[in-house]
Amino acid sequence: MKLERVKETALTLNCTFKENEILAPYTRLGIGGKSLFYIKPSKWSSVKNLFRTLIEENIPFKVMGKGTNILISDRDLNFGVVHLENFEKSVIFSGTRVEVSADTALNILAYKCLSNNFSGLEEISLIPGTVGGGVFMNAGAFGKTIFDLIEKVTILNKFGEEKIFVRNELEIGYRRTNIKDLGIVKSVTMVLQKEDKKRIKEKTEKYKKIRDLTQPWKERTCGSVFKNPEGVAAGKILEELGYKGKRKGSVKFSEKHSNFLVAEKGAKFDDAFSLIEEARQKAREKGFDLDYEMEVWQDESN
Numbered sequence: 001m002k003l004e005r006v007k008e009t010a011l012t013l014n015c016t017f018k019e020n021e022i023l024a025p026y027t028r029l030g031i032g033g034k035s036l037f038y039i040k041p042s043k044w045s046s047v048k049n050l051f052r053t054l055i056e057e058n059i060p061f062k063v064m065g066k067g068t069n070i071l072i073s074d075r076d077l078n079f080g081v082v083h084l085e086n087f088e089k090s091v092i093f094s095g096t097r098v099e100v101s102a103d104t105a106l107n108i109l110a111y112k113c114l115s116n117n118f119s120g121l122e123e124i125s126l127i128p129g130t131v132g133g134g135v136f137m138n139a140g141a142f143g144k145t146i147f148d149l150i151e152k153v154t155i156l157n158k159f160g161e162e163k164i165f166v167r168n169e170l171e172i173g174y175r176r177t178n179i180k181d182l183g184i185v186k187s188v189t190m191v192l193q194k195e196d197k198k199r200i201k202e203k204t205e206k207y208k209k210i211r212d213l214t215q216p217w218k219e220r221t222c223g224s225v226f227k228n229p230e231g232v233a234a235g236k237i238l239e240e241l242g243y244k245g246k247r248k249g250s251v252k253f254s255e256k257h258s259n260f261l262v263a264e265k266g267a268k269f270d271d272a273f274s275l276i277e278e279a280r281q282k283a284r285e286k287g288f289d290l291d292y293e294m295e296v297w298q299d300e301s302n
């Protein structure tokens with residue numbers, strides 16, 4: 001009955017609604033079981049109403065962007081998913097500022113910036129997620145983080161109310177923010193610099209070449225499994241512990257980058273999770289506390 005009301009609301013708002021939807025195809029690792037429901041909104045104004053209904057009915061749910069930073073259990077899950085990826089893709093330039101909706105893929109934003117001669121995203125344009133997913137965890141690469149560009153963030157709280165936060169009103173750290181406590185990212189305003197197209201392309205190409213050489217970034221992976229502890233690369237710790245290329249079933253730590261998990265055809269959650277937990281335990285025995293950079297989603301009742 002409760003879910004019936006959510007379905008009715010979703011369909012009235014022109015959202016896609018599916019019950020018991022398998023999540024694997026929505027993730028880069030290609031692992032993930034059935035969620036209670038799956039909703040893909042058609043516009044941000046419907047997200048507000050959806051959230052209100054989900055909260056009123058007390059139905060557990062999570063939001064997903066491009067699914068490039070999550071390992072999801074392949075058992076049945078006791079929560080639903082709202083898929084905030086590429087539906088509105090609003091990118092509005094004004095002077096040297098750009099206001100972008102959170103569902104927009106970072107590479108789409110980077111392409112539009114290039115087309116408009118704006119520099120700023122070159123280091124992070126190959127992070128394969130959405131703007132929302134990137135802002136949520138302060139994604140970064142090559143010494144640049146997404147928050148280096150951000151002036152303000154519009155956050156939608158769980159009651160569907162919007163609030164604008166300027167950068168210094170948020171807690172921002174290394175691959176973390178306090179956004180989870182506030183709601184979800186609806187849009188952000190970034191400040192960019194005017195630059196010659198040729199120069200932007202050269203910079204982007206330079207970072208792409210480094211990724212080609214050092215990361216299996218075209219494979220089924222979720223990027224770095226663990227954050228780097230202070231002063232040392234997690235990949236180095238894993239390599240020294242013998243995890244480079246180490247596999248369990250159809251999942252392995254990459255030979256190219258020891259901190260990247262790679263899933264092959266038929267990969268199972270249990271293999272992935274036990275492999276990374278085993279590596280974390282071994283690191284702990286050597287005095288390194290490795291925190292997850294990616295997220296693990298599983299049904300607590302399993």
Ligand SMILES: Cc1cc2nc3c(=O)[nH]c(=O)nc-3n(C[C@H](O)[C@H](O)[C@H](O)COP(=O)(O)OP(=O)(O)OC[C@H]3O[C@@H](n4cnc5c(N)ncnc54)[C@H](O)[C@@H]3O)c2cc1C
Binds near residue numbers: 102128179
């Ligand atoms: C090949 C590869 C390379 C990568 N390289 C990097 C890298 O260089 N640097 C880096 O930082 N990361 C990297 N990543 C990890 C990943 O791409 C980033 O963390 C990305 O920002 C995740 O975005 P997403 O849309 O895929 O989020 P998802 O994986 O879908 O979700 C991740 C988290 O973000 C939350 N979320 C998603 N959208 C929103 C929203 N609108 N509001 C609030 N929360 C939201 C989800 O609830 C979840 O908790 C890489 C991943 C891959 C596969």
